[in-house]
Amino acid sequence: MKSINDIEIFENVDMSKFTSYKTGGIAKYFVYPKTIQSLIQLMDYIKKNNVKYFLLGNGTNIIFTDNFYDGIIINLKKIKCLKIDKNLINVSSGYSLQKLVNEVSKNSLGGLEFASGIPGTIGGAIYMNAGAYGSSISDYLLDVTYLEDGIIKTVSKDKLKFGYRTSYFKKHKNIIILSATFKLYSSDKNKIVNKIKEYTEKRIKSQPLEYPNAGSVFRNPENISAGALIEHNLNLKGYNVGDAYISTKHANFIVNMGKAKSVDIIKLIKVIQKDARDKENIKLKLEQEIIK
Numbered sequence: 001m002k003s004i005n006d007i008e009i010f011e012n013v014d015m016s017k018f019t020s021y022k023t024g025g026i027a028k029y030f031v032y033p034k035t036i037q038s039l040i041q042l043m044d045y046i047k048k049n050n051v052k053y054f055l056l057g058n059g060t061n062i063i064f065t066d067n068f069y070d071g072i073i074i075n076l077k078k079i080k081c082l083k084i085d086k087n088l089i090n091v092s093s094g095y096s097l098q099k100l101v102n103e104v105s106k107n108s109l110g111g112l113e114f115a116s117g118i119p120g121t122i123g124g125a126i127y128m129n130a131g132a133y134g135s136s137i138s139d140y141l142l143d144v145t146y147l148e149d150g151i152i153k154t155v156s157k158d159k160l161k162f163g164y165r166t167s168y169f170k171k172h173k174n175i176i177i178l179s180a181t182f183k184l185y186s187s188d189k190n191k192i193v194n195k196i197k198e199y200t201e202k203r204i205k206s207q208p209l210e211y212p213n214a215g216s217v218f219r220n221p222e223n224i225s226a227g228a229l230i231e232h233n234l235n236l237k238g239y240n241v242g243d244a245y246i247s248t249k250h251a252n253f254i255v256n257m258g259k260a261k262s263v264d265i266i267k268l269i270k271v272i273q274k275d276a277r278d279k280e281n282i283k284l285k286l287e288q289e290i291i292k
């Protein structure tokens, strides 16, 4: 490991250690900026030298291909900040969403219970407007601070085009989310803890958490859930390509049963999409992102 200008730099990093599918090839560089200033300098270098880069959160919504990544993976978990001022929360983008849920519940602040069990970062959650049980991360958001072309901006939620698993950031890949402010509400601590427990039990019952996966593979199409479509209409539960299997517990999950490669996961996704198109005339859209 080298450290230059407040940036920790690792070379030839095995990305399977940084993705929840436990797949992915080698990345030439993997870096942790430790300050916003060092991140700004890094992005300036990247732009001037036209270097390929990817902003990695916790790697729980991506399929990182098996090929060599000739560029820089940037991770912001070492720029850490959490400020709780009454019911206002300011948190850095590299902070764990699960950790935030735990911290706010200790402070008797309600609203984010739905996010317990979503294993991503604040940045990753805002990027795709992560959600569950009828709520999403944008519900309690006030504003987001981000870096775009060397300039830091704070923009209120209503301008950020949040929708079902989407946001302004999905269409503006050059933007780096730095932090966010949430407004939560005072609640009874026991009520919060019980809600978290209820959601955790639901997840354990319905999701294949015992195997590496990256959550829901497809967005729900209209009028049917992707899981029901794959299980009942396409009859594909348990189908596999190599060690990548459609989970027998939840058909909208692909699990790595051992030595799956990203290529197996991607082939399996294509099989499901073809079947959905041929048999049901449904275009299944990927919720996860393939990083090349």
Ligand SMILES: Cc1cc2nc3c(=O)[nH]c(=O)nc-3n(C[C@H](O)[C@H](O)[C@H](O)COP(=O)(O)OP(=O)(O)OC[C@H]3O[C@@H](n4cnc5c(N)ncnc54)[C@H](O)[C@@H]3O)c2cc1C
Binding pocket: 020, 054, 055, 056, 057, 058, 059, 060, 061, 062, 076, 093, 094, 117, 118, 119, 120, 121, 122, 123, 124, 125, 126, 127, 128, 129, 130, 131, 132, 169, 175, 176, 177, 178, 207, 209, 213, 214, 215, 216, 289
């Ligand atoms: C067991 C399991 C359960 C899950 N349950 C849910 C669920 O209930 N609901 C749900 O919505 N999702 C769920 N997910 C998917 C995933 O956890 C979420 O989508 C999460 O928000 C992804 O965050 P991440 O930090 O892992 O992002 P990553 O996978 O690392 O990245 C995803 C995208 O976000 C971008 N990104 C990350 N950080 C930033 C940043 N700071 N600035 C700009 N872009 C950024 C990346 O560049 C990438 O394009 C689940 C996943 C697993 C494994």
